[in-house]
Amino acid sequence: MRRNRLTITLRNDLLKLLDGTIDGAEIRNRSHAIERLLGKALYPRVTKAVVLAAGEGVKMRPFTYEMPKTMLPVKGRPILEHAIELLRSHELRDIVIVIGRLGEKIRAHFSDGKHFGVTITYVEQSAKPIGTAAALLAAKPYVGSGPVLVMYGDVLADINLAEFIEFHRNEKGVATMALTSVADPSIYGAVGLAGTRVCEITEKPTKSNTTSRVINAGIYVFEPEALGALSKDAVSLERDLFPALCKEGKLMGYPFAGKWFDIGTPAIYERALNEWKQSSKQ
Numbered sequence: 501m502r503r504n505r506l507t508i509t510l511r512n513d514l515l516k517l518l519d520g521t522i523d524g525a526e527i528r529n530r531s532h533a534i535e536r537l538l539g540k541a542l543y544p545r546v547t548k549a550v551v552l553a554a555g556e557g558v559k560m561r562p563f564t565y566e567m568p569k570t571m572l573p574v575k576g577r578p579i580l581e582h583a584i585e586l587l588r589s590h591e592l593r594d595i596v597i598v599i600g601r602l603g604e605k606i607r608a609h610f611s612d613g614k615h616f617g618v619t620i621t622y623v624e625q626s627a628k629p630i631g632t633a634a635a636l637l638a639a640k641p642y643v644g645s646g647p648v649l650v651m652y653g654d655v656l657a658d659i660n661l662a663e664f665i666e667f668h669r670n671e672k673g674v675a676t677m678a679l680t681s682v683a684d685p686s687i688y689g690a691v692g693l694a695g696t697r698v699c700e701i702t703e704k705p706t707k708s709n710t711t712s713r714v715i716n717a718g719i720y721v722f723e724p725e726a727l728g729a730l731s732k733d734a735v736s737l738e739r740d741l742f743p744a745l746c747k748e749g750k751l752m753g754y755p756f757a758g759k760w761f762d763i764g765t766p767a768i769y770e771r772a773l774n775e776w777k778q779s780s781k782q
Contacts, residue, residue, distance in 0.1 A: 557569030578609065584616055584620075585616070600630060691715060700746065
């Protein structure tokens with residue numbers, strides 16, 4: 501993004517506070533610190549998060565006959581609790597959870613969220629079809645008029661959400677997709693990038709026809725324009741929203757290097773049980 505050089509004068513006490521934010525990694529220098537603070541102050545803040553937790557978990561049976569997939573335990577806590585703690589640790593405390601079959605078990609565990617340091621609103625997705633776009637449409641009346649962070653409730657991700665949101669602001673797309681890399685993208689969807697812009701999404705490619713190992717990680721920031729682009733009969737974000745945004749050059753991609761698991765099969769669940777480690781920020 502284009503930048504202009506400025507000369508500013510600050511009081512010594514403010515300069516000392518500014519320097520105290522510089523850690524050499526997340527905030528590199530004074531210019532970066534000033535830019536970060538101004539961005540937080542002037543851009544619309546992302547204060548709400550939507551967690552999509554209405555999936556039936558068919559591929560995870562028999563585990564999901566009597567328990568929602570998002571409530572399966574990893575390191576002694578439900579998958580969904582790890583997601584909520586990730587959001588809370590990045591000051592995203594106003595959370596909408598879309599629930600479906602067996603959703604009462606999610607309600608019973610989390611209640612209003614107070615015990616977990618957040619406020620939770622539940623939206624029941626009882627009508628068919630069940631899908632990520634349909635679930636987000638159900639939550640839409642509760643997210644307000646600003647940008648919103650959306651994540652799938654069966655995802656474990658070691659991602660810095662503050663950096664992700666800052667990236668979204670800087671790139672000025674209407675939606676930003678978190679991206680991770682896997683050895684075999686054939687069970688997901690390979691993502692092609694042109695700089696920071698997502699230029700191609702290939703759903704479940706064969707191993708022989710893709711050169712990209714970058715995939716959709718199931719965590720997004722959406723501007724109101726993106727939510728407005730969802731038709732009332734949309735079912736899947738992957739099929740009914742992202743291809744159109746990609747074609748229009750409005751979908752950005754944010755690669756991150758932390759651990760990531762999409763608990764979609766028993767084999768992946770077993771890997772998560774063995775390999776997942778809590779982020780230092782959780």
